[in-house]
Every structure is written in structure tokens, then in C-alpha cells.
Amino acid sequence: MGKVLMKGNEAIGSAAIRAGCRYFFGYPITPQNEVPEYMSRHLPEVGGVFVQAESEIAAINMVYGAAGAGGRVMTSSSSPGIALKQEGISYLAGARLPCVIVNVMRGGPGLGGIQPAQSDYFQATRGGGNGDYRIIVEAPSTLQEAVDLMQESFDLADRYRIPVMLLCDGMIGQMMEPVELREADRRPPVEKPWATVGTGGKRKPNIITSLYLNPAELEELNLLLAAQYREITERETRxxxxxxxxxxxxxxxxxxxxxxxxxxxxxxxxxxxxxxxxxxxxxxxxxxxxxxxxxxxxxxxxxxxxxxxxxxxxxxxxxxxxxxxxxxxxxxxxxxxxxxxxxxxxxxxxxxxx
Incomplete structure (x- = not known):
């Protein structure tokens, strides 16, 4: 299709659906509200599920559940809302669950204001949650790049079993620009043998957790994650x-x-x-x-x-x-x-x- 004039938040939502996202859990906060509004209208058209959770904390834990079942899932919020999601993001990283998180940044600290800012850089790149974890963080400068990175984010999340954050600001979310909404590449679906999709009586149940009471097992997980982060650094730096x-x-x-x-x-x-x-x-x-x-x-x-x-x-x-x-x-x-x-x-x- 040709280019269409869209608001940034709506273009991000459209790109996510075209990339195969079928589950969205979120909670309203300015200046990202058009993302959940768009998903609430258009996800049901493709058989997807939209839930406005009772809080940001509930939303990120719903993401954990859908990701654990193997779905392509996302959430979106703005700075204070992302702060509330940090514990859940650490759980997702520890459980090696793929998902996409959109942060349309606003001024802070605290509730701050609703104007654009870039003061969540530490939160995104250093990890606001606990433990030795990283997430991939992508920062678009145009709406077309936001669309393209949004579609790529789901592939990266599945490839590495890692949360991916699209870090925007209020200008990206609220401005309007012409964008080309391409269908995502029709790659074969990523096999997810680890997902909790039922066993049919043919294998042992999968267990997804970030809780390891044996120190040696937890260290093994952290070493595995560290090796994966080195691979991401070598292959995915842009x-x-x-x-x-x-x-x-x-x-x-x-x-x-x-x-x-x-x-x-x-x-x-x-x-x-x-x-x-x-x-x-x-x-x-x-x-x-x-x-x-x-x-x-x-x-x-x-x-x-x-x-x-x-x-x-x-x-x-x-x-x-x-x-x-x-x-x-x-x-x-x-x-x-x-x-x-x-x-x-x-x-x-x-x-x-x-």
C-alpha cells in the first residue's frame, strides 16, 4: 500500500498488529493513550484480545501470562506507568519471555508533566527492576522508523526470548507524518517448545519461572543470559x-x-x-x-x-x-x-x- 498520514501512536499500533501481535494489555496514561485506543478497535478485527487492566502492574503481569503461553504480546505506557511495570519486566527477563513494551516518554520525575522528554534513558537501559538483566531498547526518530522498528521488535523478542522496548517520546507519539504500513515479512513462526500450551499427555509440562532457590541454578541462568546479551551486542547494535x-x-x-x-x-x-x-x-x-x-x-x-x-x-x-x-x-x-x-x-x- 502507499503512504498514509497517521498519528505516531496509531501507527505504532497498526505496525504491531501487522507484525502478528494478538494480545495487548495496558492502562491509560498521557501521551500514549492512542496506542491502547487503536488496539481496542482493531485487535478484535484480527481475532486478537485487548484488555484494559485495572493497573499498570496488572497489565505487565498479564503480558507475562500471554508471553508464557507463546503469544505475540505487547503493552504500552508512559514514564510513571513504565516505572510501575519494572518488577514485571524483571520477571519477564528472568523467565526469558518475549514481549514488546512501548514507552512514550513524558517529563519527570514523579508524575511530572505530559510534554515530551527523554528522561527515562536510565530506566530503560540500566533496568529499573532487580537483578542482572538487560532488555533490547530501540529509539526511533521518525514515525516510519517507529513503524519499522515496531515490526522488527517482535522478531527480536522471539529470537532471543527477551523483552524489547520501543523508547519514544511525546513528540513521536503525538505528531503526524506519512508512513508506509508494510506487512511484516512472512517468516516461518518461531517454534516455542518452552511455552505453556498444554501437553496432550505426550510430554512433561513446561514450567516457566524466574524463581531459583538453588544458588547454582540461578547462577547458571545468569551466565546463560550474559552469553545471550553478548550475542545481542555483536549482532543487533544499530x-x-x-x-x-x-x-x-x-x-x-x-x-x-x-x-x-x-x-x-x-x-x-x-x-x-x-x-x-x-x-x-x-x-x-x-x-x-x-x-x-x-x-x-x-x-x-x-x-x-x-x-x-x-x-x-x-x-x-x-x-x-x-x-x-x-x-x-x-x-x-x-x-x-x-x-x-x-x-x-x-x-x-x-x-x-x-
Whole structure:
């Protein structure tokens, strides 16, 4: 089909259904409400199940149940709601259950506001729940990319038996753009011999749990997960970069902030300042190796976020002392202005006094 004009949250819902999602459990919270609204209307049309749970905690545990039965299942929420789901996400990771979680971020901390922000980076990439676990975190910067990553997320979740988070912000959720809603690749369904689908009297029942009272067994699980995380890091790290080789300044940004940074880069390029851009598409695994491609002329790296500086930690790890790392951020729902970012770039490049 051709492109259609859609709101971001609705495009995400449509992409999920086209990817084979048949179970959705959620609870209303701004600015992601159009996701459950869309799923409530359209999942029944394909024989799917939509449940508005009594709380975010109930919703994530319903996800656990459907994932354990082998279904393609998702939930969505926004920042405070995702915080409530963290215990369940840890359970899902510990039980090795595939699912997709959408976080349309808003300002915080606490209830905060309903405007877009990127202050859930730590929560998503460091794990807000307990234990040695990771989840794959993908960060789209356009609605088309949100659609494409949404469809891919279900495949990644099934392939690695891992929760996958699509980390958006209020702008992605609420803006409208033309998107092409492609049918997901018709791959053979992933076999799930571990699922709790009944035995027919032919085998022992499957048991799914994240509780291991024997320390040696729990350590074995953690070692298995660690090996899997290494494989994911090697195979599934995604990044977009522009103009790194001759750049005097390299900007690191993700999601919708990267869109704003592109305009700032154009403003600086017009003034003869070579500027590069590193845009992580996966926030975990993080594309540390991409920073190795920065050329010898770089005077500094600028991290730009809609937060007080959370991806900044990963940028510093990637820089590893090779360049000064600078930060520019707006928070509380305030969106950065490309002209302000351009001024920061000019300072680093020595074109403007501090």
C-alpha cells in the first residue's frame, strides 16, 4: 500500500498488529493513550484480545501470562506507568519471555508533566527492576522508523526470548507524518517448545519461572543470559552516523532530539564548520564502537538530550577520554531549539566565545 498520514501512536499500533501481535494489555496514561485506543478497535478485527487492566502492574503481569503461553504480546505506557511495570519486566527477563513494551516518554520525575522528554534513558537501559538483566531498547526518530522498528521488535523478542522496548517520546507519539504500513515479512513462526500450551499427555509440562532457590541454578541462568546479551551486542547494535571523518565537532543524540540536531548541523555547516552526528538507534546495546570512527580533527563531542544528561554517561564511556565531552540538555518537557544547539557547537569549534 502507499503512504498514509497517521498519528505516531496509531501507527505504532497498526505496525504491531501487522507484525502478528494478538494480545495487548495496558492502562491509560498521557501521551500514549492512542496506542491502547487503536488496539481496542482493531485487535478484535484480527481475532486478537485487548484488555484494559485495572493497573499498570496488572497489565505487565498479564503480558507475562500471554508471553508464557507463546503469544505475540505487547503493552504500552508512559514514564510513571513504565516505572510501575519494572518488577514485571524483571520477571519477564528472568523467565526469558518475549514481549514488546512501548514507552512514550513524558517529563519527570514523579508524575511530572505530559510534554515530551527523554528522561527515562536510565530506566530503560540500566533496568529499573532487580537483578542482572538487560532488555533490547530501540529509539526511533521518525514515525516510519517507529513503524519499522515496531515490526522488527517482535522478531527480536522471539529470537532471543527477551523483552524489547520501543523508547519514544511525546513528540513521536503525538505528531503526524506519512508512513508506509508494510506487512511484516512472512517468516516461518518461531517454534516455542518452552511455552505453556498444554501437553496432550505426550510430554512433561513446561514450567516457566524466574524463581531459583538453588544458588547454582540461578547462577547458571545468569551466565546463560550474559552469553545471550553478548550475542545481542555483536549482532543487533544499530546506529546511524554522518560526517565523522572530517568533523571538528561530533554531536550524539537519539530519537526526536536527533531530528532537531540535524537542523543545527545544517546551520553550522552553512558557516563552514564540519559537524558529524552519531545517532544511536539501539540504546541497548549501545553503539560504543561507532565513536572509534571519529576523525583526528575532532575538538569535542556534544551530547544533546531532552534530559539533565543520561545518555551522557554512555557517550563518556565511548569517548574514553579521547575528546572533551560537552552536554546540552533541556528538561521538564522543554524542547531544544536548533539555534541554541548550533551556538554550543560553535563554542566547541572555537568560532564563538564561551
Amino acid at each position: 546506529v546511524e552516523s554522518i560526517g565523522l571523518e572530517g568533523a571538528r565537532v561530533v554531536v550524539a543524540a537519539y530519537g526526536t532530539t536527533a531530528r532537531i540536531v540535524r537542523e543545527a548541523v545544517d546551520l553550522c555547516t552553512a558557516k563552514g564548520i564540519p559537524v558529524g552526528l552519531i545517532r544511536p538507534i539501539t540504546l541497548w546495546p549501545y553503539p560504543y564502537a561507532e565513536f572509534d570512527k571519529i576523525g583526528k580533527d575532532c575538538l569535542g563531542v556534544l551530547c544533546v538530550e531532552m534530559s539533565m544528561g543520561q545518555m551522557l554517561d554512555d557517550v563518556k564511556i565511548a569517548a574514553n577520554g579521547r575528546w572533551p565531552v560537552h552536554f546540552y540538555g533541556r528538561t521538564g518537557g522543554v524542547v531544544p531549539d536548533p539555534r541554541d544547539i548550533a551556538r554550543e557547537i560553535e563554542v566547541i569549534a572555537g568560532r564563538r566565545p564561551v
